[in-house]
Amino acid sequence: MDSYKTFDYDVLVIGAGGAGLRASIEASGCGASVGLVCKSLLGKAHTVMAEGGIAAALSNVDGRDDWRTHFADTMRGGQYVNNYRMAELHAQEAPDRVRELEAWGAVFDRTKDQKILQRNFGGHKYPRLAHVGDRTGLEMIRTLQDHGIHQGIDVHMECTIIRLLKDGDRIAGAFGYDRERGKFRLFNARAVVLATGGYGRAYKITSNSWEYTGDGHSLAYDAGADLIDMEYLQFHPTGMVWPPSVRGILVTEGVRGEGGVLRNSEGERFMFQDIPDLYKNQTADNPEEGWIYTQGDKEARRPPELLTRDHVARCIVREVKEGRGSPHGGVFLDISWIKEKIENAPEHIRRKLPSMYHQFKELANLDITEEPMEVGPTTHYAMGGIRVDGDTQMSSVPGLFAAGECAGGMHGANRLGGNSLSDLLVFGKRAGEYAASFAKENDGATVNETAVADTIKWALEPIERQEAAGSASESPYQIQYDLQDTMQELVGIVRNQAEMDEAVEKIAALKQRADQAVAPGNREYNPGWHTALDLHNLLTVSEAVAKTAAQRKESRGAHFREDYPEKSEDWGGNSLVVRKGGDGEMEITREPVMEVPAELQEIIEENR
């Protein structure tokens, strides 16, 4: 059998984005020995791309804000199917987590009275997003990274985990390979924290990087953990649409927060025409009110461009479908118009949105201070994920924890912008803390040797198949493209039964093809091989998304069905839970949404 190196830790953290780094820092601060594994180099995880900001009710800009309002906003955004306990803890603890980041060296933009500045974002009642220009994620990940490297955490960069290992019911460790040499590594651990992010790469048009193949979701599922809310996948309304090679790259919501407006080909601000009842009270009904809101007028209501992402994305799809789209199949997003309102607008835009200015200039040859951008929806964020306990972040497998985007429940049916970065900090910390105490309270476990041997055999198959394959070989890249087309076309923003049933069938066929994928070359830094292994995760996650979406016969948040365009009370009371059945097949069950306690319900009602 292939040899492998073995490492022993109290806590193994898989993923080095905001959640994984925060968890590692906490676990090591609690005295645990910590190993941190990530697929890329340190500091390159997805979190680095976040732009707009971190949501926390610091109430620096608007004194009326507090955790209660943040909690109510999060629940409204999530259409009241959130794990209320997570939404509560998140709203309460986010301000401390942001201040702590400052104590570790993060530099945020400031208010006139020298406090941390906060900006407006969709679905947040008050200006709430702490930020640094439009590169907040970079500031956050770098701060955590630079703080973390002095904590004695053992980092394994460019190492991919392909299997979680158990001892009976509980977690015992994980198994993976290093990209550089293609050699295997065994990690024995008393507790494991998954912080692997999302799965946008299951779609063709996405703002997500290659890392987003749903590894954590799929690892947890295979280990017997529950997944929840998998039908809820966020399509961000504004991704680049032109040129084709940059399609999907994100255009931050910050553009709209700073006064940017959406127009169709007829020059119309179409968002004014469709304001959902849930948001009527809080939304401006004329352009002037919307503008002064973005400029900090506390009496004004927010412009309809800042409605929740699911809604804005659907309005854009409608405009395009009805023939009022931009030349390349999007709509126009214009920030340059603010020159009518303020002096030095170009300079102001460059200062407030430097990365966006740069991104359009370099990739699309377009000056956003002069011309409107063309934008359209892009697959962005997974609300669904590993089901966890709100307080501890432990999954249904003892000793297995999850935090960040790969965990489910916190955001319900739709996430508000800025609520992810804060989620990473709040629950990254909690996961680290509780994983460390789990490790302290429980003895070491023993990994199952047979499972290790099986994993090695499985992992090497794509490479070994090349000798046997000859002309009938299947390229892993082609299978991935076909999956992306299937998900994009059939389980996208607007869904219906027939298409989703077709997707489920297609995914089953793709699974068979994936079993025949061939990776030419050797084991050293071989992306073809890595893609072949990632397929298992992408297919597992896609199956869960397609099957749960096909089951939920209503429209709610990010899950929109043209055959059931309304919300249903019956469905609103239930979550869909996915787990691996005894026969290895996917099981989906309907379980009641957690009941919100009276005192929290009161907060929700007050903020209706």
Place this chain on the structure above:
Amino acid sequence: MSTATFKIWRGDAKGGEFRDYETEITDGMVVLDAIHQIQAESANDLAVRWNCKAGKCGSCSAEVNGMPKLMCMTRMDTIDVDKPVTVEPIKAFPTTKDLVTDVSWNFEVKKKIKKFKPRPPDAEDGTWRVAQEDVDRVQEFRKCIECFLCQDVCHVLRDHQKTEEFIGPRFLVYAAALDMHPLDTEDRLEDLKDKHGIGFCNITKCCTHVCPEHITITDNAIIPLKERVADRFYDPVMRILRALFGKKKAAKPPAAEAGAHESTKVE
């Protein structure tokens, strides 16, 4: 649409060669797209490091026609495709495979720089008050995406391999970011002189020219640090003053410090 020929370096630490690949070029494509297309079409195992494909993570550094670039931000329509386009890994560090370089040295170097040490909180709630101007001053340095292109072109590392003695422009920027951080109180000047080798930099500005984040590395980060080191260790007036008043860290922010410096001269 047109076809372009790429000469891509294929090999590993032991050696390698350029190999030719042809691929179709479409509107708006960047070099990384072309590399991915080649990878999918005819070189499944071609190793390339990337992540965000939006110029934000600094993973995809390589030398395109000899120029250090982020592949994801280099548009094909800025390159003459009548001639073959060469793509090779950055050279200051050992090659892992094909376009991937072993940059682990950089992560080790960072650990040696003294970490952030804030002054005590200003306000009762445990937070600080900071002016936007002070934030603006360090913003530039904090934009760094750690692509290490500046390290790649610095002759001290690339040609002279002074990796033991010199931390390179990226980490001088890092040191400057900490030094000019509105809350930081740590003193790194002695380390900069003795351990981090700031003296090796002879201000060629090659690093500044390649920085994709347009950080004015030499003028805004390195030269001010050099001046402070010089003031501390080589300026006789400062040396006497220090002997008299003790080895205190100069007042912050640097603007204020420059003022203080001038007034001592007047005295």
